[in-house]
Every structure is written in structure tokens, then in C-alpha cells.
Amino acid sequence: MRNYEVEATWHYHNGTKHPNGMLLSRFHMYHPSQRPTPYKIYKNISQIILPIEKNPIGVSTLDAISTNLDIKDETVPNLQTLSRILYFSAGITKKIKFQGLGEMDFRAASCTGALYHIEVYVVCSDIAGLDAGVYHFDPKDMKLDVIRRGDYRGKILDSAANESFTKHAPVMLVFTDVFARNSIKYQSREYRHAFWDSGTILANTLAITTAHKIPSKIITGFVDSQIGHLLGVDMVQEVPLVILPLGITNQEMPPTPDLIDINLEAISSDYEIEYPEINAMHDSSCLLNNTEVSAWRNEMVIEPKSQSQLIQLEKKINCNEPIEQTIIKRGSTRKFSLESITFEQLSTILSCATSGINSDFVNNETLSDLYVIVNAVDGLDSGSYYYVKEKNSLELLRKGNFRHTSGNLGLNQDLPYDASMTIFFMTDLKKILEQFGNRGYRAAQLDSAIAGGKAYLASYALGLGATGLTFYDDAVTSFFSPHATDKEAMFLIAIGKKEKTNQISS
Ligand SMILES: Cc1cc2nc3c(=O)[nH]c(=O)nc-3n(C[C@H](O)[C@H](O)[C@H](O)COP(=O)(O)O)c2cc1C
Incomplete structure (x- = not known):
């Protein structure tokens, strides 16, 4: 399996070290006036307005971050809750004016360079207020762009090799990365940022879902190409990174509709800058089919380390x-x-x-x-x-x-x-x-x-x-x-x- 040829990771990781990583140019320049539009914009697409309701529901931050839920009962978020999850994960929480640059939108989670290269998609069954479908979250207008209508969760389940939590989840979030939006500033080190900036968003997502008592599981093992096909992303400039199944439903997952190719017109980034080392690192860590995924999946055992004077x-x-x-x-x-x-x-x-x-x-x-x-x-x-x-x-x-x-x-x-x-x-x-x-x-x-x-x-x-x-x-x-x-x-x-x-x- 190519995934286990790990020289690829060392080549990327060592090559993107500061100060002298050989994959980074010391002469690279970036000016904030070059900042790409931080939104994926679809042309001619149906949209669903998300209700915005931001009042606290009364769970403290510290409890929300540190509680590990153990819920087995049916828990299905409705559109209102989904909307809150999206808003507090990747929504616009403030606007700041900068001299010479104009007003900039800032999001719920921190992001390297405020370049906001992580996109969020929703794949769900019918839930209260929202029909089953594949949607893209548009944080600028607080809307969902309709990518596909119908229940496609089976495609995610298949690509995650029947992962047990995913099997019962009514809603799944998928995070993707638009490389060029961040590599314009950070060059090949961008691929680290893909996970850093997904991670800060996920910390928010997990806290807000925990506050709503919605269990979740982070899924990093899936057949990349299948998820890309489902979302209609090109797998060169934009790739899926992580899936977060949410909630538990007692309803059987229906058979998945046929996955026809979609070719939605969208602009993910103003620039098409390529850093082949990013794509090489990503490709070398792709899992090619669900047999590879199930062979790969295995939780790490963390061994305690004993110390004397503490x-x-x-x-x-x-x-x-x-x-x-x-x-x-x-x-x-x-x-x-x-x-x-x-x-x-x-x-x-x-x-x-x-x-x-x-x-x-x-x-x-x-x-x-x-x-x-x-x-x-x-x-x-x-x-x-x-x-x-x-x-x-x-x-x-x-x-x-x-x-x-x-x-x-x-x-x-x-x-x-x-x-x-x-x-x-x-x-x-x-x-x-x-x-x-x-x-x-x-x-x-x-x-x-x-x-x-x-x-x-x-x-x-x-x-x-x-x-x-x-x-x-x-x-x-x-x-x-x-x-x-x-x-x-x-x-x-x-x-x-x-x-x-x-x-x-x-
Ligand atoms: C992983 C990570 C690394 C960052 N590195 C720096 C840094 O080296 N220097 C800096 O001034 N800000 C750094 N930032 C802060 C970002 O510039 C900041 O998150 C971004 O401008 C968005 O602003 P906000 O966090 O106030 O919403 C970093 C943020 C993250 C998440």
C-alpha cells in the first residue's frame, strides 16, 4: 500500500520545516492585498436559508470542551441545531476594517493568516427542517448550497468501510481544503495548515455539539476519491480532509441513489497556484478503496509514561x-x-x-x-x-x-x-x-x-x-x-x- 511508503511524509515534513526546509523559498513574498476571496462561490445554485439563533443554551465552555459524551440513544439534530453548529464552527463572528485593505470577515475559529481555506459540507438524511441531501455551507450568507438532493450517507459509510458510528449518524460534516487560498502565503507548508485550521474549527464544532448533547466521531480514514466525487470537488485544488458524523438515528440507512457526475460551476479560489509537493503529500496519504480503509483503521494505544518528581x-x-x-x-x-x-x-x-x-x-x-x-x-x-x-x-x-x-x-x-x-x-x-x-x-x-x-x-x-x-x-x-x-x-x-x-x- 502506497500509504505505508512513509518517506513521502518525511520528505514533506522535513522539507517544510522553518527556517531552511528545502520545499520553501526564502524569497517568497506575500502582501495582504493579494488575499484571495475566502469563500467558495457557486454560480446558479439553489440555496436554503439557515436560521440564525445565537443565544447561549447554558453549557459552560469548559464543560463543553472537556466532556466526552457517552450517549447511545437516538439524537437527531434539526435544522436549527445544525445551523448553530455550522455558525459556531465556521461562521462569521466579526468584521474588522483595516487601513488600505477594507473590511475583513473573521470567523468563529482561528485560521492561519485569516485565509479561511477550509470549506464545510453537510451530507444528511431527512431531518426536521431540511430534506436529505448534500450541501455546501455558505458562511457569508448563512445558507446551504444544494449540491445533491437525496440521502447519500451510504456513500460516506461505504468509503469509511462501514465504520460503526458512521452507520447510525443522521448528519455528517465533511471538511475540505482549498490549497491555493492558503499556499499563496505559506507555500508548501500549507498542507500542515490544512489540518491546523481544520483542527481549530473542529475544537469549536465538538464543543458546540457536546453542548447540544450530540455525540460525534472524527473520521480520518476514508476513500478520498469517493468523497471527492460525492461533493463534486476536483481533488487537485480542493480535497476532503476529515468527516464528522453527528448524532444517532434508529432509522435504517436507505439505499443510496446512483452517483451521477456533477459539474457545478464554482469558484473556490481567485488563484490557481500549484505547489506540487502539497499534492504529492496528499496523494501519498490517500486510501484507494475500502479494503485499504478497514485494514488501516486501528486506534492507537497510548502508553502512560512514568515520571518521578511531579x-x-x-x-x-x-x-x-x-x-x-x-x-x-x-x-x-x-x-x-x-x-x-x-x-x-x-x-x-x-x-x-x-x-x-x-x-x-x-x-x-x-x-x-x-x-x-x-x-x-x-x-x-x-x-x-x-x-x-x-x-x-x-x-x-x-x-x-x-x-x-x-x-x-x-x-x-x-x-x-x-x-x-x-x-x-x-x-x-x-x-x-x-x-x-x-x-x-x-x-x-x-x-x-x-x-x-x-x-x-x-x-x-x-x-x-x-x-x-x-x-x-x-x-x-x-x-x-x-x-x-x-x-x-x-x-x-x-x-x-x-x-x-x-x-x-x-
Ligand atoms: C495554527 C495557527 C498559527 C498561527 N500563527 C500565527 C503566527 O505565527 N503569528 C501571528 O501573529 N498569528 C498567528 N496566528 C493567528 C492568525 O493570524 C489568526 O487566527 C487569524 O488572523 C484570524 O484571526 P482570529 O484568530 O482573531 O479570528 C495563527 C493561527 C493559527 C490557528
Whole structure:
């Protein structure tokens, strides 16, 4: 199986490392005036208006992020709930005017460069208020574009090799990536961003579905070409990344209508820039038929690592801010003050970030290992730490003032220097590739980004600020070594107190 020829992942991953990855040009320039339209626009398509109702339903952000639902009873979202899920995942939550650039729409979840290259589709049975169909979510007008009418969930089930949760789900979300919208700025590193930016959206989706008591499961193993065909995406410029079946229905899935080719006229991106290394990485991690999918699917067993001297973290802070309010007010912090955060805040964020996900590669767990640089946390020495998830404790790696290091590792930006703490999500990529092949790269990136997205939400719920950051890959590994010798950096988030500023988002 080509998926297990994992040199493809190492070639891509090492080649897109900062600062000297051979697949990145140091002379590449991007100016915000080149920003592509961040929406997929269909011509001549029927649309369904989504009801907008944003009032909180009363579930706190911290509970919504850290609860793993165990529901077996029938749970079918109606159109209203579906609309809320879409809005709080990928809807427009604010508009900001920038001098010389005009007004920009910002979305519910953070996104590298605010380029919004992730599209969301819905594949569903008949639900209250919405007929069975395949739809594309149009966040600009809060509408669904009708791609196909009829119940096509069977195609997803088939492509996911009869996956047990998918079999009973009345609604399935599919996230796709429009490469060019993000690669225009980030070149071939875009393919990492595909999963980072899907992950931050998914952190919101999971929180909002949990608040509505709708169970879900993240599906990363499917026959890529079949899903592409179903959605009518070209598989060169736009590809499916992840599927999220939602809810449980007792109704049998009806036979799927024939899948005729569709050729809908749509503009996904203003630019058709190609980075062949992105397509090569994607293709090498594709699963070609459902026999490959079922052979691939296998949850990872996470082994606890025992440590000696540990610092026990505090219990989670009790904070009642509703999830909807957190999402609406969230926005990446552009400037941190140098003030301290509390030990309880650090404890709560780490425990929320690692509450785990229900997926086809890990069950209520996370693949990520968290390393922390503490710059200013009351009651905790500044230094570098490893978070021991199973004991909710920190292991001190090195005591010291690492503000400069934190700033340097985060691409020499001020944000990680000024922040009270920076969390590096790292993973043993070799081990993951051994089990999952190249497809494991997708899972590893996604997993760390969901955990990062949860850290974003927890920080905001606690009244703090946060921002995702990019990083110097190998320098991160060296800094946390020998502890992190075999690990690769996957995601970075800086957290602290916000300082008010008018800086433009990068
Ligand atoms: C994974 C990730 C990496 C990011 N990297 C940086 C970065 O290196 N520097 C920076 O200033 N902002 C960074 N951001 C923040 C984005 O610029 C920000 O999310 C985007 O402008 C949208 O704004 P919002 O988060 O306020 O909605 C990053 C965001 C994410 C999700």
C-alpha cells in the first residue's frame, strides 16, 4: 500500500520545516492585498436559508470542551441545531476594517493568516427542517448550497468501510481544503495548515455539539476519491480532509441513489497556484478503496509514561461562561502584557486541551505530548516543563527564564516572548507513521490542532488571550531534548493576558 511508503511524509515534513526546509523559498513574498476571496462561490445554485439563533443554551465552555459524551440513544439534530453548529464552527463572528485593505470577515475559529481555506459540507438524511441531501455551507450568507438532493450517507459509510458510528449518524460534516487560498502565503507548508485550521474549527464544532448533547466521531480514514466525487470537488485544488458524523438515528440507512457526475460551476479560489509537493503529500496519504480503509483503521494505544518528581496541577476552575459567548468574543491576541496568569488557569487550560477526542485513530485520548515554557505563572517557577497527562502533573525539565527562547522558537515574534506561557504540541511521528502510514501525518496534525483549539477556547473562557503560532521545528525539538528527542513539533499556542492594541492580524 502506497500509504505505508512513509518517506513521502518525511520528505514533506522535513522539507517544510522553518527556517531552511528545502520545499520553501526564502524569497517568497506575500502582501495582504493579494488575499484571495475566502469563500467558495457557486454560480446558479439553489440555496436554503439557515436560521440564525445565537443565544447561549447554558453549557459552560469548559464543560463543553472537556466532556466526552457517552450517549447511545437516538439524537437527531434539526435544522436549527445544525445551523448553530455550522455558525459556531465556521461562521462569521466579526468584521474588522483595516487601513488600505477594507473590511475583513473573521470567523468563529482561528485560521492561519485569516485565509479561511477550509470549506464545510453537510451530507444528511431527512431531518426536521431540511430534506436529505448534500450541501455546501455558505458562511457569508448563512445558507446551504444544494449540491445533491437525496440521502447519500451510504456513500460516506461505504468509503469509511462501514465504520460503526458512521452507520447510525443522521448528519455528517465533511471538511475540505482549498490549497491555493492558503499556499499563496505559506507555500508548501500549507498542507500542515490544512489540518491546523481544520483542527481549530473542529475544537469549536465538538464543543458546540457536546453542548447540544450530540455525540460525534472524527473520521480520518476514508476513500478520498469517493468523497471527492460525492461533493463534486476536483481533488487537485480542493480535497476532503476529515468527516464528522453527528448524532444517532434508529432509522435504517436507505439505499443510496446512483452517483451521477456533477459539474457545478464554482469558484473556490481567485488563484490557481500549484505547489506540487502539497499534492504529492496528499496523494501519498490517500486510501484507494475500502479494503485499504478497514485494514488501516486501528486506534492507537497510548502508553502512560512514568515520571518521578511531579508537580500536581490544581483542579479545573469553575467558570460558567457559555460556549457560544466564548466563541463570539474569541480572537487571536495581537499583544500580550507581560503579566502573570495563575497556576489554576494554567492547570485548567492544560487539562481542557488534553481531554481527548473520539476518533478513528484514538479513543478519548490525544496523540499529542505537551511541552510548556512558563514565563510568568504565579506559584510556578519559570522554566520548561513536560505535561504528564495521565497524572495531570508537570515534570520540570529546566528551571530558568526562557522568554527569549520562547520568542525565538515562535519564529522570533513578540507574542511568544510576551506570553505568560507557550504550549508546544509534539508527537512521536515515527511511531505514528509506523502504525498509520502517511495517513497518520494527517491524524497527528489534526489531533494536535484540536487540542490547540481547545486551549484557545479554554483561555478565552478564563478571560485570557491566546494565539496560535508557527515555529522553528528542529529548534523546538532541541530545546526540549533529551526529553523530546524523538518528537516533532506539531502546533504552538501562546497564552497570557491581553494588552489592547490595533495591530493588524498577520
Ligand atoms: C495554527 C495557527 C498559527 C498561527 N500563527 C500565527 C503566527 O505565527 N503569528 C501571528 O501573529 N498569528 C498567528 N496566528 C493567528 C492568525 O493570524 C489568526 O487566527 C487569524 O488572523 C484570524 O484571526 P482570529 O484568530 O482573531 O479570528 C495563527 C493561527 C493559527 C490557528
